[in-house]
Amino acid sequence: MRKKVDFLVIGSGIAGLSFALKVAPYGKVLVISKTKLEETNTTYAQGGIAAVTYKPDDFKKHIDDTMIAGDQLSNPDAVRMVVENAPEQIKQLINWGTGFDKTQEGKYDLHKEGGHSEFRILHHLDNTGFEIQRALIEQAKTHENIEFAEDIYAVDIITQHQLGEITYRWRTDVECYGAYVLNEKTGKVDTILSKITMMATGGIGNIYQTTTNPTIATGDGIAMVYRAKGIIENMEFVQFHPTSLYNPKERPSFLITEAMRGYGAILKRKDGVAFMNKYDARGNLAPRDIVARAIDNEMKNTGEDYVYLDVTHKNAEETKKHFPTIYHKCLELGVDITQQMIPVVPAAHYLCGGIKVDLKGRSSIVNLYAAGECSSTGLHGANRLASNSLLEAIVYADVAAKDAAEAVKKIKHKTKIPSWNDEGTTHNEEMVLITQTNKEVEQIMSNYVGIVRSNLRLKRALDRLELIYRETERLFDDSIVTKDLCELRNKINVGYLIIRMAMKRKESRGYTSRSTTIN
Template identity: 70%
Template structure:
């Protein structure tokens, strides 16, 4: 068991964590931990791009309006304005760090348009924007002298004064974060990481569902840790299901068919080749994701089919292959030539709009603990995220959190009184079959009862079944030596509980939360 100290501890290695690390490292020491390889993140799987205003006739006001409409009346208007206004400068920062966005022959950026956007404003790199961003930022981080990267280190719990004993806790009115207990996956020992500021950048929760576009590392770890430490978590009911993941049974994660393809002109059709989106929204295939996902779900229930089609066969074949080379190759690998055949697609869990509640500097309700990226709830997305707003939110908040943490660091001392991790009572690793079975049951409960369409009865059944799994998993956790699988299962059950409870408290349908018992919104004027 080792103890490490630094100025800034970053948990997570996607665009949010890497951006923060690069900025904070100019003023102090940074330790960045990743439970897998540094490049295995949700960011890496982002295809479409990053939204920001770069050229006329687009404007910040248009970006604000599109975001507010998509958020269905629940966005924080001040936050929306801030992100839309500060976004372009952060795009320039990404470019300076080496991110290469596609350009036209004229030298201007080749901007795409996606669902809910009134203008072309999506900067992208082919159909693998996330890979390009991850590549550039990872390279910069690894080369920075003030950043130390710990790969295959799994954060178990954040450290607060509650770990210091009753007398210390009694005299503290606000919860403070001093760092984190982290499991070294190579040694299976829990190390202590102490820092002036801790930054949660752990990404999303997609793997609580059976069908998701998220990589297997997206298990809600940061949100669960903060919830257990009594930090504020909000808006967990708003899970965005991406309308179009490739229908290929047995493959996890589901391969994403970017929304940019619909922006390119692709049209959604039923399995018998008929267009249907005109029945649901005047924007048709370019409507926001919640509307499109529910439309697809409804059409599949009506027909009994397992998927619908996305048709891009009528577009120029060379253009299609140039814009979407990875999608073309992926589909071809399973026998589908997208220039000649329609793509079978199905909705999949994709993005969490809620999370750890933070202020406009990214600080949580726990002192000296920040949350940025998908694990945070900033108020930008409201009830539904506008396509490609996630990456721009991440870099804007990474910038603001870095400035805030650096400014406060001179008045913070690292707490060296933290005890080592308590192994008492843990004697053995439990049988893997028990964890695997509970994992499958948890995914089944969430997928069947807490998906695109919900009801009071479904939510109540989900809560009952998840409660049983929670009690069983806590018993395992108390007596077992820690493993990544056990900790992830515990975290996902915590997250599932939060989603269900938040959904039960909603007495209306709004954005990504649609209930059969409350089909109408109470109003979403922005």
């Protein structure tokens, strides 16, 4: 099947849907989702969305907090743009139907999280992302120019490479004409031609064994752009959320929001001793990179598999009111958080790097934009400040939509795009090759490219991954396309990028921490 649209949006989270809503007045929009519209990283975001709302908070404080959390590697222009545009975008979310919690006096009930100097986190209970996702889907479904396609997997974007033209990585004339997508219902790879393409495919968490990300987060957009010779940057900055619920049987790991530490929860060892103050003067409200490394160090020193988050000293009814999802989830596992400490462990959570974009959301590939976690905007630097991710996604979707709305007027569909060529391929009957290789990739990344890294571990990871890469590329060339095989291929690409960029960074900055061992 071949289909033409003005705007192709790959991904249905906050970045993809808000972009779709804003470009819909300017042309036909197709939003594709690899599973269901609701299954996104946005849906799983618990804590909230940061924005300056009331005094004594101001833009300078939010900017300073972001720069400090990013270890001064953030792009000041990107930080300023996102922070200063935050209030307007929050109003837009509210107009689209998002409900943020308010106090009895009618003011927004703001939370304070690690790294923030003021209360500025707007939230909906402890499932803010779910509420935003709900509102965006409902709003987008009312727009006649927006079409949705579920269970559609983007295999590769279409560029000059498919036209037989040789394009080198350092050239700046690569153009995007749409994407080849796998329709899981038919098993066929269809051709979607678009004037403008928005990559909003979320994160990479599932290249690790333990992650808070949904299973769809396999780095697809980053891998596609990398293969198309687009610029990828800062992949070494993988953020591990310090507090996921310890439950080895569950994937994804259940997130214990950072807002709980802002509420007053205390990290403790199994013996009940609090430990954060010896790592940072901010104690339990230190930024995530510091907290994750502290927990990792405590676990290694004690030999334990987890530490505890203690909220038992807080008012039980208030705790249940503020964190109902967490309360009920822990209760299912036999832990009453109002009376018992919560077992927690760090888990792969967020990628600060990705597809390099400018201040208008444009990637290095012409007519290809990126927003959300798959993009690298410069906002986060070496470490994302809590609750800045949803904000970044909607601000960059907004600036990208404004630019794309003008650009689309001058673009014509590329003609003579070939259909997907699967001649000579056969069905892969050895699924074990994919499932076992997937496990190998996750083990390699978790064991050698985790919270603390060393030259020896990174070299070993690269050697192992290069062998797997060659095997998987041969399998891909010989096999009819499946989602499982494409995801494996993408995870290997992303793992390679993280390792290579981690090797180049010799220092400990933010979320890339080098072992002090010389090797």
